[in-house]
Amino acid sequence: MLFERISILDEHFSLIREGYVGTRGDRIAYVGAERPKEDFGETYDGCGKVLLPGxxxxxxxxxxxxxxxxxxxxxxxxxxxxxxxxxxxxxxxxxxxxxxxxxxxxxxxxxxxxxxxxxxxxxxxxxxxxxxxxxxxxxxxxxxxxxxxxxxxxxxxxxxxxxxxxxxxxxxxxxxxxxxxxxxxxxxxxxxxxxxxxxxxxxxxxxxxxxxxxxxxxxxxxxxxxxxxxxxxxxxxxxxxxxxxxxxxxxxxxxxxxxxxxxxxxxxxxxxxxxxxxxxxxxxxxxxxxxxxxxxxxxxxxxxxxxxxxxxxxxxxxxxxxxxxxxxxxxxxxxxxxxxxxxQGRKNTGLIREGYLADLCVVDLRKPHLRPVHDVLANLTSSAQASDVCLTMARGKVVYQDGVFRTIDVERTMAMAENASEEMKRRLV
Ligand SMILES: [Zn+2]
Missing domain, CATH: 3.20.20.140 (Metal-dependent hydrolases)
Incomplete structure (x- = not known):
């Protein structure tokens, strides 16, 4: 996948504006301010968004x-x-x-x-x-x-x-x-x-x-x-x-x-x-x-x-x-x-760096409580809410995007968890 024209929290935790991150398999294969020449398949428009390590x-x-x-x-x-x-x-x-x-x-x-x-x-x-x-x-x-x-x-x-x-x-x-x-x-x-x-x-x-x-x-x-x-x-x-x-x-x-x-x-x-x-x-x-x-x-x-x-x-x-x-x-x-x-003893993740695992998340800054953006990092740590995350990629796979869980049947999960907790309460008495 190629994240394009996205703000990137780079490996020094400074910001690359309108940059590019390419992932291949479970890894980050490209990080830069310029559009890469290689093809990374599907593209993701990162306009108004910021890419962080997971x-x-x-x-x-x-x-x-x-x-x-x-x-x-x-x-x-x-x-x-x-x-x-x-x-x-x-x-x-x-x-x-x-x-x-x-x-x-x-x-x-x-x-x-x-x-x-x-x-x-x-x-x-x-x-x-x-x-x-x-x-x-x-x-x-x-x-x-x-x-x-x-x-x-x-x-x-x-x-x-x-x-x-x-x-x-x-x-x-x-x-x-x-x-x-x-x-x-x-x-x-x-x-x-x-x-x-x-x-x-x-x-x-x-x-x-x-x-x-x-x-x-x-x-x-x-x-x-x-x-x-x-x-x-x-x-x-x-x-x-x-x-x-x-x-x-x-x-x-x-x-x-x-x-x-x-x-x-x-x-x-x-x-x-x-x-x-x-x-x-x-x-x-x-x-x-x-x-x-x-x-x-x-x-x-x-x-x-x-x-x-x-x-x-x-x-x-x-x-x-x-x-x-x-x-x-x-x-x-x-x-x-x-x-x-x-x-956790994991030395190959936690940074947006080439060769690291593609464990990433995207925060959508186009929200009233996140505007204006004088300082992206300040907005991320003091204004952003968990619900501002619009995409999560784990080990190179998009597992969540815009309210859709790609790997989990979330409706069934909620129902089954609800049943489990009710059943536990029933067994208590
Ligand atoms: Zn504890």
């Missing part, structure tokens, strides 16, 4: 779309224990598949081409990812409340099975190791997962210092060690780590994350909804930590809208830091694209 959502529990808006208005512990966990017990693989497809449809329609997920029934999530045609890093949530070993657990068997089926084959699916959190595991499990991840060369996806309660109780339990220090003492940071939230990290934790090259998934909407607080993103960025953007699951957000996360990330950093220069648009867009891809 967005990367680095923290999600995609099947939780089934619980969107369910049992709201309770304090966090009651909401989880009385509403969310009992509903999750009713999940089946089939329900997870429809919930995943629903969440992926929402993400595709808002420019997301890759996401990192932590949940269960992973084969059913992967089935949805593959049908949709996007990419995902999948981790089987490891939660162990008793003193058993990771190697003796069901989670270990399931992670190994996932690795056997998917790892090292097609790059669309990558398998990550997982420690759900400090408070849902024990020292032996954490140490064993860390060793396992390093042996297999897997990144570890975990929740870290999301709430003050979690952070302070960890310190009480472990001789003053913060969740980051505790994880480090057990070898977690000896390999790549994707740490979600990091709301309550302390200065020494930030130094540790930077020194170890860990990535953070900043989930501002979820942190606000659950009353968790505001992550010190500007400080983390200043110390050299890779900060990326995630939505978290739809039951704690309540959508999977990366544009909303970008707006919130900027407003929160500037408002709490008393500094309007923090998180400028180009940095925000990097966090939501190439930095997210690198946090």
């Amino acid at each position: 967005l990367v959502n680095t923290h999600c529990h995609v099947p939780m779309t089934l619980l969107r808006g369910y049992g709201e208005g309770l304090p966090l512990d009651r909401w989880l224990n009385e509403r969310v966990f009992p509903m999750e017990d009713m999940l089946t693989g089939e329900f997870v598949y429809w919930g995943s497809l629903l969440g992926i449809a929402e993400m595709m329609a808002s420019g997301v081409t890759s996401f990192s997920d932590m949940y269960f029934f992973c084969d059913d999530i992967i089935r949805a990812v593959r049908e949709a045609g996007v990419s995902a890093n999948i981790s089987k949530g490891v939660t162990v409340f008793d003193s058993s070993s990771f190697y003796g657990s069901d989670d270990y068997g399931k992670t190994c099975a996932l690795l056997e089926t998917y790892a090292g084959k097609e790059d669309d699916i990558r398998i990550d190791a997982c420690i759900h959190a400090e408070y849902t595991s024990n020292e032996q499990i954490v140490r064993e997962v860390a060793t396992f991840a390093q042996e297999k060369g897997l990144p570890i996806h975990l929740h870290l210092s999301e709430t003050q309660k979690e952070h302070e109780e960890c310190k009480q339990r472990h001789g003053g060690m913060t969740p980051a220090a505790y994880m480090d003492s057990l070898g977690v940071f000896d390999g790549p780590v994707l740490a979600a939230h990091c709301v309550w990290v302390e200065d020494a934790d930030i130094e540790l994350l930077a020194a170890k090259g860990a990535s953070v998934a900043h989930c501002p909407a979820s942190n606000l909804k659950l009353g968790s607080g505001v992550a010190p993103v500007a400080k983390m960025l200043d110390r050299g930590v890779r900060v990326t953007i995630g939505t978290d699951g739809a039951s704690s957000n309540n959508n999977l809208n990366m544009f909303e996360e970008l707006t919130l990330a900027a407003l929160l950093a500037r408002g709490t830091g008393y500094d309007p220069t923090l998180l400028p648009p180009s940095q925000l867009l990097r966090m939501a694209t190439v930095e997210g891809a690198l946090a």
Whole structure:
């Protein structure tokens, strides 16, 4: 496909106006201000539109779309224990598949081409990812409340099975190791997962210092060690780590994350909804930590809208830091694209660069709330809505265009997801 006369966010995150991008197979084959001489087949008129790298959502529990808006208005512990966990017990693989497809449809329609997920029934999530045609890093949530070993657990068997089926084959699916959190595991499990991840060369996806309660109780339990220090003492940071939230990290934790090259998934909407607080993103960025953007699951957000996360990330950093220069648009867009891809261990996507995967999205600037255009990047990060995405291309294939889902029967998906959540509620009583 040839995108023609389109504004392009180039690999330096500056703008090429009325430029050309050609894709061939799953790759970007041409980027330039001049019309290429080669033929790239179908053309796309990009007049009044801007082409960005596909967005990367680095923290999600995609099947939780089934619980969107369910049992709201309770304090966090009651909401989880009385509403969310009992509903999750009713999940089946089939329900997870429809919930995943629903969440992926929402993400595709808002420019997301890759996401990192932590949940269960992973084969059913992967089935949805593959049908949709996007990419995902999948981790089987490891939660162990008793003193058993990771190697003796069901989670270990399931992670190994996932690795056997998917790892090292097609790059669309990558398998990550997982420690759900400090408070849902024990020292032996954490140490064993860390060793396992390093042996297999897997990144570890975990929740870290999301709430003050979690952070302070960890310190009480472990001789003053913060969740980051505790994880480090057990070898977690000896390999790549994707740490979600990091709301309550302390200065020494930030130094540790930077020194170890860990990535953070900043989930501002979820942190606000659950009353968790505001992550010190500007400080983390200043110390050299890779900060990326995630939505978290739809039951704690309540959508999977990366544009909303970008707006919130900027407003929160500037408002709490008393500094309007923090998180400028180009940095925000990097966090939501190439930095997210690198946090997933994907070095061939996230930039509009020849040879990179054609993971792309187009935003239509011909909307009242996006005019005039003094600064495209500012409009993209402060004015644009998810619904301004008019085309999403994943791995060289158009998966969404102008309200039409090319790989998913979205009407059926919505109906089946609706049925699944109703059935779960019925089974509860
Ligand atoms: Zn989460």
